[in-house]
Amino acid sequence: DRDTDKKRIEELLEENMVLEIAQKQSMNESAHLGWELEQLSKSTDLADSEKSFVFELNECASSRILKLEKDNQSLQNTIQELRDASLTSRESSLKFVELEKENQQLSKKIEKLQNQIEKEKQSNQDLETLSEELIKDKEQLQVIMETLKADKDRQIKDLKQENDHL
Secondary structure: OHHHHHHHHHHHHHHHHHHHHHHHHHHHHHHHHHHHHHHHHOOOOOOOHHHHHHHHHHHHHHHHHHHHHHHHHHHHHHHHHHHHHHHHHHHHHHHHHHHHHHHHHEEEEEEEEHHHHHHHHHHHHHHHHHHHHHHHHHHHHHHHHHHHHHHHHHHHHHHHHHHOOO
C-alpha cells in the first residue's frame, strides 16, 4: 500500500508539474492575447468583429486558466490526502512493529514456561517411578518379613519341642 501510495504521489506530483507548466503557458498566452488586444484596441481601423474575436480568445484563455487552477487545487488536495494517509500508514507500521516485538517477547516467555512445564512433568514422572519402585520394595520386604516371621515362629516351635523333649 505504501509503495502504491508513493507511486501515486509521484504520479500526482508529475501531473501537478505538467499542469503548472500548462497554467504558465496559458497565462503567457493570455498575457500575449491581452497585449494583442491592447494593440488591436489602439488601432483605430479595427472592426467590431475583430474585437469580439479577440475578446472571445481572451475569455477562452481565462476559462482554461480557471479550469487548470481548479485541477491544480484538486491535485493539491489529493496529494495532501495521500500524505496524511502515508503518515497514518507509518504510524500503523510503527505500532505493528511494537506489537511484533511484544509478541516475540511473549513467545519467548511462553517457550520458557513450556520448558519449565516439561521439566516439571519429567520430574513428576521420575518421582512416580521412584514411588512405584519404593512400593514394590516395601511389598517385597513385607513378604520377606512374613517369611522370616514364619521361620522364626517355626524355629521357636521346634526349639520348644526340643526343649520339652529334653
